[in-house]
Structures are given as C-alpha cells and as structure tokens.
Amino acid sequence: MPGPIVRDYKNGSIVYFEKDKTEDIYVLQKGRVVLTYTSIHGTEIKEDVKIGEFFGVKSSIGKYPREETAQVIGNATILVFKSQEFEKFVSDKPHLIIKMLKVFSSQLRSVHKQTREVLGQGESKSPAFELMNVAEVFHRNSQLDHAGYAYRKYLETYPSGFYEERAKNLLELTKQGEAYPISIPELLYRNESPAKNQSEMNEMLHTMAHTKSESAVDPNSLQARYDKGTIFLNAGKIKEAIQIFQEVSSVPEVKSQDEEQIKENSLFYLGKAQFKGSDFGGAVQTFSTYLKKFPTGHLTKENLYHLAIVHEELGEKDKAKQFFQRVIKLPPFDDSLSEDSKSRLEYEG
Amino acid sequence: MHDALMESMYGRFGKEFQNDEVLFCEYEQGNDFYLIKDGKVKVTKTIGNTVKTLDILESGDILGEMAILEEQPRSATAIAVGLVKALQFNRANFEILMSKNPALAFKLLHIFSSRIYDQKRRLMMLLLDDMQAKVADVFIMLYEKQYASDVYNSIVLNLTVEDVANWCAQPLGEVQKTIMGFVKGSKIDLYPEKIVIHNIGDFQRLVNQKRKPQ
Numbered sequence: 235m236p237g238p239i240v241r242d243y244k245n246g247s248i249v250y251f252e253k254d255k256t257e258d259i260y261v262l263q264k265g266r267v268v269l270t271y272t273s274i275h276g277t278e279i280k281e282d283v284k285i286g287e288f289f290g291v292k293s294s295i296g297k298y299p300r301e302e303t304a305q306v307i308g309n310a311t312i313l314v315f316k317s318q319e320f321e322k323f324v325s326d327k328p329h330l331i332i333k334m335l336k337v338f339s340s341q342l343r344s345v346h347k348q349t350r351e352v353l354g355q356g357e358s359k360s361p362a363f364e365l366m367n368v369a370e371v372f373h374r375n376s377q378l379d380h381a382g383y384a385y386r387k388y389l390e391t392y393p394s395g396f397y398e399e400r401a402k403n404l405l406e407l408t409k410q411g412e413a414y415p416i417s418i419p420e421l422l423y424r425n426e427s428p429a430k431n432q433s434e435m436n437e438m439l440h441t442m443a444h445t446k447s448e449s450a451v452d453p454n455s456l457q458a459r460y461d462k463g464t465i466f467l468n469a470g471k472i473k474e475a476i477q478i479f480q481e482v483s484s485v486p487e488v489k490s491q492d493e494e495q496i497k498e499n500s501l502f503y504l505g506k507a508q509f510k511g512s513d514f515g516g517a518v519q520t521f522s523t524y525l526k527k528f529p530t531g532h533l534t535k536e537n538l539y540h541l542a543i544v545h546e547e548l549g550e551k552d553k554a555k556q557f558f559q560r561v562i563k564l565p566p567f568d569d570s571l572s573e574d575s576k577s578r579l580e581y582e583g
Numbered sequence: 584m585h586d587a588l589m590e591s592m593y594g595r596f597g598k599e600f601q602n603d604e605v606l607f608c609e610y611e612q613g614n615d616f617y618l619i620k621d622g623k624v625k626v627t628k629t630i631g632n633t634v635k636t637l638d639i640l641e642s643g644d645i646l647g648e649m650a651i652l653e654e655q656p657r658s659a660t661a662i663a664v665g666l667v668k669a670l671q672f673n674r675a676n677f678e679i680l681m682s683k684n685p686a687l688a689f690k691l692l693h694i695f696s697s698r699i700y701d702q703k704r705r706l707m708m709l710l711l712d713d714m715q716a717k718v719a720d721v722f723i724m725l726y727e728k729q730y731a732s733d734v735y736n737s738i739v740l741n742l743t744v745e746d747v748a749n750w751c752a753q754p755l756g757e758v759q760k761t762i763m764g765f766v767k768g769s770k771i772d773l774y775p776e777k778i779v780i781h782n783i784g785d786f787q788r789l790v791n792q793k794r795k796p797q
Binding site: 324329346 | 603604605608609610611612629630631632633634648649656660662678681682683684685686688689691692693695696697698699700702703705706707709710752754755756
C-alpha cells in the first residue's frame with residue numbers, strides 16, 4: 235500500500251466542500267486551513283485547523299458526506315491519506331485513536347443532549363424513582379425476572395433508599411413467582427434530597443406498615459391513624475378510609491414537619507378514596523382543594539393527574555385534556571405520569 | 584472486527600447471557616459496555632405502563648457505549664434474545680484494552696462516527712416545525728441510509744406508519760393523517776410493512792422549502 239502523499243495548496247483553494255462524498259483524511263503540515271460548519275441551528279461556525287492536526291476524519295471513517303468546507307488561507311502543505319492508509323497509520327498508535335474516541339464520544343453526548351432537549355426529555359430528576367418505576371412496570375407486565383433484576387439494582391444502588399422496603403417486598407414476590415399486588419399503594423414520585431431522606435423513608439415505611447402495624451407507635455397518633463387509612467384504602471374499605479383521611483387531613487394543629495406532611499398526604503388519599511368509591515364529584519373537590527392549599531406540594535403532579543382521570547371518568551374530555559396537559563408541563567418530563575398523560579392525550583387526539 | 588480478534592479476547596472479557604437475561608436496565612447506573620460476539624440483544628424502553636422494543640442488535644454491534652466517558656443512568660434496557668456471547672468492557676480496562684487492540688479501537692471509532700452522523704441527522708429532522716416536512720424528512724433520512732448513490736426511480740422503505748411516528752416523535756394519529764395525504768396525492772403507496780416512494784426528489788424539495796434558511 236502506498237503511503238500518504240504531500241500536497242501543496244494555493245491561497246483560497248478548497249480541500250473539500252460540505253456534502254462532498256470523498257474519503258481522504260488530512261493532516262495540516264504547514265500554513266492555515268479553516269473549516270466552515272453550519273450548526274444544527276443554522277449558524278455558521280469557523281474553526282482553524284492546528285498544525286499537525288487531522289481533519290476530515292469522522293466523515294471519512296463513517297463514510298458519509300462532509301459536514302464542513304475546508305479552505306486554505308495563504309499557501310499550505312497538507313498530508314493526504316486514503317482511508318485504508320489512515321487505518322494502517324494509526325494501527326500502532328492507539329493513544330491517537332483513544333484521543334479521537336474521547337473527542338467523538340463527547341460529540342455524541344452533546345448531540346444526545348440536544349436531541350433530549352428537543353424531545354422535551356430533560357435530565358431525569360430522580361433516577362432512583364425511575365429505576366423503581368421501571369421495575370414495577372416489568373412486574374405489572376408479568377416480566378418477573380426483569381422486574382427482579384431491576385429491584386435488585388435499586389437495592390444495590392440505593393441501599394437505604396426511600397423505596398427500600400417496597401423494593402424488598404416486591405423482589406420477594408418476584409422470587410415466589412407472584413404477580414404485582416393490586417392492593418399496593420401506587421409508587422409516588424419523590425425527589426430524594428439527602429437531608430429529608432430519612433424522614434421520608436420513615437413515612438414511606440409507615441405507609442407500607444400493613445405488615446408491621448403492631449409497632450410501638452401510639453395508636454392515636456396522626457401517623458397511626460394515617461397508616462390505618464392506607465390499610466383500609468388498600469383493603470377496599472372505602473368508607474372507613476374516607477372517614478380517617480377526612481379527620482387526619484383536617485386536624486387543626488400539627489406537631490412536626492412530618493405531621494404536616496401526613497396531613498398533606500391524607501388530603502390526596504382522601505381524593506383517591508373518593509375516586510375509588512365512585513364519588514367523582516367529591517374527588518374533584520378534594521384534589522382541587524389540595525392544589526389550592528398546597529400549590530407547591532410534593533403531590534401536585536399526582537393531584538393534577540388524578541383530576542384528569544376523574545374528569546375522564548365523568549366523560550368531561552376537554553377538562554381531562556387540560557389537566558393532562560398541565561401534568562406534562564411539570565418536571566420530570568419523562569416520568570411515568572408524564573408518559574401516561576402524553577399517551578392518553580395522543581389517544582384522545 | 585475480525586472474528587479471530589473477538590475470539591482471542593473472549594477468554595478474558597467474555598460474558599455469556601442466557602435467553603431473556605438482562606444485560607442492563609433502564610436508569611441503572613452504567614459502568615460497562617458490550618460488543619456482541621454471538622446472538623441478539625433486544626433494546627427496550629418503558630413508556631407509561633408498557634415496555635416497548637426499540638431495536639434488536641446483532642453480532643458486531645456495540646451497546647452501552649456512552650458509559651465510556653462517564654457513569655450515568657442507562658437510557659434503555661438490554662435483554663438477551665437466545666444465548667448471547669458478548670465482550671464486556673468498562674472504563675477501568677478501556678484504555679489498556681484499546682492500546683492492545685487498535686483494531687477494536689478503530690471499530691469503535693467507526694461506530695461513533697456513524698452514530699454522531701445519524702443522531703445529528705435525526706436532530707435536523709426533529710428541528711423542522713412543519714408536520715409534512717418532518718414526515719418527508721424521515722423518508723429522506725432513511726433513504727440516505729439505505730441507498731448509497733442517488734436513485735431516481737421508486738424506492739422502497741421497510742417501515743410502518745408507527746415507525747415513522749417514532750422517528751419523528753409525533754402523535755401517531757397526526758402522522759397517519761399526513762401519510763394518508765401523501766397517499767392521496769399519489770406521492771407514495773402504503774403497505775402494511777413498507778412504504779413505496781415514487782419520487783424522493785418531491786420530498787427533498789418539500790423539506791428544502793421548509794428548512795429554515797441558513
């Protein structure tokens with residue numbers, strides 16, 4: 235195979251034009267070469283090639299049209315490789331390939347990022363929640379092995395994570411070949427901030443407490459009453475659940491931030507219980523009250539989503555649509571609530 | 584990569600996955616990337632309450648390559664279809680591995696350059712704000728991939744209306760409407776698994792008009 239050739243270019247010569255389909259790869263030895271790109275957004279970008287630097291590599295290796303125009307400013311000397319010669323040339327210079335790989339890899343990442351932005355997918359706010367959600371979707375779809383894998387990954391990555399107890403319980407079910415339990419409270423999105431983690435985890439453990447309700451908790455405490463409400467709700471005892479959530483959500487005074495949180499949650503669960511009991515009017519009123527009382531509450535998105543569902547149930551498609559649209563405008567933009575709202579909006583046209 | 588090279592590296596970096604075994608799961612933190620030696624790997628994504636298959640990768644394909652640069656949650660789930668033999672790499676052994684196997688490094692370079700181009704090409708299509716132009720540009724994009732040189736007679740693209748909707752990330756109903764418009768205008772013929780395009784030039788003109796002046 236002949237080696238690379240040395241070519242002299244006169245001022246203003248074009249080495250290659252954008253969209254050309256040629257496979258040569260170049261190294262600037264002497265003089266100046268300017269690359270002119272058009273960015274994705276249509277602006278023109280100019281970039282100087284450094285002496286000793288390769289150019290035209292990506293389109294040559296990837297075998298696609300040139301993405302930029304290369305023009306010589308002043309006189310220049312350029313080393314020209316055929317693509318096979320280039321491969322041979324770098325084959326004993328792995329450090330050079332690794333350097334190029336890193337450049338390519340960061341370019342790929344940047345294009346990925348732009349694509350996600352255009353698609354409104356943004357960075358996921360809570361990979362912990364999303365991983366748990368993926369596991370539960372597998373479980374619901376009877377893909378027990380895949381669900382088991384994802385629960386295990388959750389527990390490995392977030393050993394004292396917010397959903398730890400839930401993941402353990404559900405993992406156990408997959409091991410026994412058991413389907414996803416319909417009675418389990420739905421997975422609620424939490425933005426796990428480390429400081430709040432412990433109290434939130436405790437709250438969640440209490441929510442899950444139907445297996446350990448005989449704990450040392452004072453049976454008349456707000457927490458205990460709230461737990462009881464969740465158990466009733468899960469067991470389908472709607473009337474009893476509604477009564478408890480009504481009481482808890484309207485207690486005049488709370489003693490701690492945790493209790494404030496319980497009060498807030500209870501109002502949401504009251505709406506859910508009313509919805510489950512087919513009291514759609516009541517549910518609309520409760521979810522709306524939540525939004526008024528806790529405009530930045532941590533269950534705002536869930537409330538909007540449920541309002542949409544209730545309106546759908548009532549046959550009020552326009553209202554349902556409005557609420558689904560509000561859901562998809564709230565981050566994280568690709569969580570299960572957003573995705574489900576999007577698909578329902580598409581279905582409704 | 585040459586089979587002999589893959590074979591020689593399999594002893595040290597090889598990993599076997601049984602049918603239906605998970606290579607990695609969406610939102611799992613990723614350290615490793617894989618080069619498939621034998622078998623097929625299904626790539627899925629969770630959408631709402633369902634699991635959707637995005638792609639089937641085969642021998643010679645690479646997956647999880649974004650992990651080369653930094654650890655970040657996986658964007659999809661990879662599941663073995665049948666027995667899969669794969670080479671498994673991570674950031675720690677990556678540089679040593681590449682130094683010893685320039686052919687593999689070169690293969691990666693090739694894959695990355697193609698991926699960058701394909702992604703940029705799709706991004707250009709996504710940035711069009713006209714529905715007709717978006718759908719037309721999906722046709723052009725796939726035509727460019729499938730046909731190396733210019734073709735002036737009818738071309739056949741193996742894709743469904745749903746595929747088109749996925750490519751341009753638009754609601755199926757609207758994409759369907761647009762495609763039926765093209766069918767009525769005798770620009771294309773629609774079959775269950777394929778679309779026949781009578782003159783790709785018509786679509787190129789449409790897209791050029793709609794693409795914002797640069």
